[in-house]
Amino acid sequence: xxxxxxxxxxxxxxxxxxxxxxxxLMDECFAYDxxxxxxxxxxxxxxxxxxxxxxxxxxxxxxxxxTDGPYAETKEQLGGILVLEARDLNHAIQxxxxxxxxxxxxxxxxxxxxxxxxxxxxxxxRRSANEGE
Amino acid sequence: MSGDAAERARETVEAVYRxxxxxxxxxxIRLLGDFDLAEEALHDAFRAALEQWPRxxxxxxxxxxxxxxxxxxxxDGIRRRARIEPLDHVPEPADTTADHDFLxxxxxxxxxxxxxxxxxxxxxxAPDARVALTLREVCGLTTEEIARAFLTALPALAQRIxxxxxxxxxxxxxxxxxxxxxxPDRLDSVLRVIYLVFNEGYSASSGASLTRHDLSGEAIxxxxxxxxxxxxxxxxxxxxxxxxxxxxRAARASPTGDLILLEDQDRTLWNREQIxxxxxxxxxxxxxxxxxxxxxxxxxxxxxxxxxxxxxTDWAQIVTLYDVLLRVEPSPVVELNRAxxxxxxxxxxxxxTLIDAILARGDLSEYHLAHxxxxxxxxxxxxxxxxxxxxxxxxxxxRQEPEQRFxxxxxxxxxx
Numbered sequence: 001x002x003x004x005x006x007x008x009x010x011x012x013x014x015x016x017x018x019x020x021x022x023x024x025l026m027d028e029c030f031a032y033d034x035x036x037x038x039x040x041x042x043x044x045x046x047x048x049x050x051x052x053x054x055x056x057x058x059x060x061x062x063x064x065x066x067t068d069g070p071y072a073e074t075k076e077q078l079g080g081i082l083v084l085e086a087r088d089l090n091h092a093i094q095x096x097x098x099x100x101x102x103x104x105x106x107x108x109x110x111x112x113x114x115x116x117x118x119x120x121x122x123x124x125x126r127r128s129a130n131e132g133e
Numbered sequence: 134m135s136g137d138a139a140e141r142a143r144e145t146v147e148a149v150y151r152x153x154x155x156x157x158x159x160x161x162i163r164l165l166g167d168f169d170l171a172e173e174a175l176h177d178a179f180r181a182a183l184e185q186w187p188r189x190x191x192x193x194x195x196x197x198x199x200x201x202x203x204x205x206x207x208x209d210g211i212r213r214r215a216r217i218e219p220l221d222h223v224p225e226p227a228d229t230t231a232d233h234d235f236l237x238x239x240x241x242x243x244x245x246x247x248x249x250x251x252x253x254x255x256x257x258x259a260p261d262a263r264v265a266l267t268l269r270e271v272c273g274l275t276t277e278e279i280a281r282a283f284l285t286a287l288p289a290l291a292q293r294i295x296x297x298x299x300x301x302x303x304x305x306x307x308x309x310x311x312x313x314x315x316x317p318d319r320l321d322s323v324l325r326v327i328y329l330v331f332n333e334g335y336s337a338s339s340g341a342s343l344t345r346h347d348l349s350g351e352a353i354x355x356x357x358x359x360x361x362x363x364x365x366x367x368x369x370x371x372x373x374x375x376x377x378x379x380x381x382r383a384a385r386a387s388p389t390g391d392l393i394l395l396e397d398q399d400r401t402l403w404n405r406e407q408i409x410x411x412x413x414x415x416x417x418x419x420x421x422x423x424x425x426x427x428x429x430x431x432x433x434x435x436x437x438x439x440x441x442x443x444x445x446t447d448w449a450q451i452v453t454l455y456d457v458l459l460r461v462e463p464s465p466v467v468e469l470n471r472a473x474x475x476x477x478x479x480x481x482x483x484x485x486t487l488i489d490a491i492l493a494r495g496d497l498s499e500y501h502l503a504h505x506x507x508x509x510x511x512x513x514x515x516x517x518x519x520x521x522x523x524x525x526x527x528x529x530x531x532r533q534e535p536e537q538r539f540x541x542x543x544x545x546x547x548x549x
Contacts, residue, residue, distance in 0.1 A: 089304045090307050090315075
């Protein structure tokens with residue numbers, strides 16, 4: 001079963017850490033990602049640049065407005081996403097508890113939503129709509 | 134069939150329901166992989182028992198009969214529904230092992246009730262959801278009983294349970310006893326739930342509605358079951374702690390519902406049987422040499438329960454135990470309780486110094502018991518003005534009526 005793991009970082013803490021410590025931790029994280037890959041648990045992932053480099057799109061008053069990213073002073077910001085393949089929630093917890101990244105900030109583990117049925121229904125509606133034209 | 138025989142049959146089924154229904158449910162949940170399906174199956178099985186046992190006699194193994202019958206009816210129901218509804222909307226039974234396999238206990242197969250307890254208390258569930266689900270599925274309370282016991286609106290409580298079951302299903306929380314590595318944390322979660330249920334019953338005012346379920350009794354029963362299935366020292370320690378606290382129930386409040394402090398309680402009203410059992414369990418827990426917080430609190434409770442009167446209390450030993458407890462589970466509340474014990478051992482001044490230090494740090498400033506403890510020590514030292522201020526502060530923060538009345542009385546005493 002797929003679980004999406006959202007890794008948060010305490011940005012301030014991360015910046016206060018020395019470069020050699022940062023490299024050491026990143027080495028540990030990448031090494032563990034490899035362990036997950038080797039055992040068939042890593043189904044994808046992406047690191048995120050700092051929240052300071054983000055942009056926010058919001059819909060209101062009939063149009064989309066563009067502003068800068070989330071309030072960067074918030075202690076914990078999203079730092080990375082890992083798509084995990086695990087037997088069940090306990091298994092996902094076991095695997096991610098050992099990920100060195102958990103030391104830098106909390107992980108949120110959420111089951112991936114299986115939209116297969118919903119997507120199929122939507123395709124069907126769009127197909128009928130097209131045929132009706 | 135004669136009216137008498139029918140009545141006896143019904144009584145037998147009811148008796149079996151009382152002793153075995155929880156266990157049957159726990160096994161059905163494992164076999165069917167779904168709480169609601171298992172509950173339906175349980176009721177179908179007992180309905181069938183009411184029909185068939187008067188006719189065929191009581192089966193040699195009622196539990197096995199009920200599990201087998203419930204499972205059969207559930208799978209039958211699933212197959213019938215599959216012919217009507219699309220297959221992907223219908224849950225598949227989790228286990229298709231042969232009939233004789235699923236009931237073997239004690240041959241490396243854990244008691245299903247243990248699986249059920251750990252699943253209901255899973256840390257992924259919100260704390261109040263764990264409490265509600267445990268009381269419902271493990272203890273067999275109805276949703277109404279739980280709502281009334283916790284003074285929660287019924288729809289809200291029902292929704293909490295529905296959500297919890299949905300999360301177990303959707304996030305795929307497995308029906309398992311945790312591995313050895315995970316056991317300490319997972320057990321802690323279970324013990325917290327049990328102790329929370331106990332405290333909800335322990336501090337309930339005596340004037341509460343008569344229909345409020347005996348939560349303290351339920352917590353003790355649950356802890357007994359846990360300690361029997363999983364004799365870990367902390368599980369034993371929690372049972373001991375609750376028995377020792379419960380033993381004082383009759384002496385805690387006056388007939389008019391007024392608070393009676395430990396030192397003023399009529400010890401002839403203490404339940405000696407519970408104390409005896411509690412003391413034995415404390416020894417058992419401590420003999421493991423693993424001094425967890427519940428075992429230590431139980432040991433402290435034992436030192437209060439043993440002496441014939443308050444004056445004979447071994448405060449020095451109590452302080453020593455608090456020293457260990459503080460190392461194991463540091464918290465301002467534990468520090469406060471230790472300060473009270475230090476005051477008894479070394480005099481009010483020593484205790485006051487410690488409490489002032491806690492408050493100076495900013496801890497417990499909103500905790501009424503910190504201020505009432507401080508007030509009491511000031512009173513004993515003759516610092517009347519300080520005592521009065523502290524009692525007033527405590528009174529402003531106290532939320533339970535008996536406590537408020539107690540503090541008001543203390544204030545009145547100071548004026549004389």
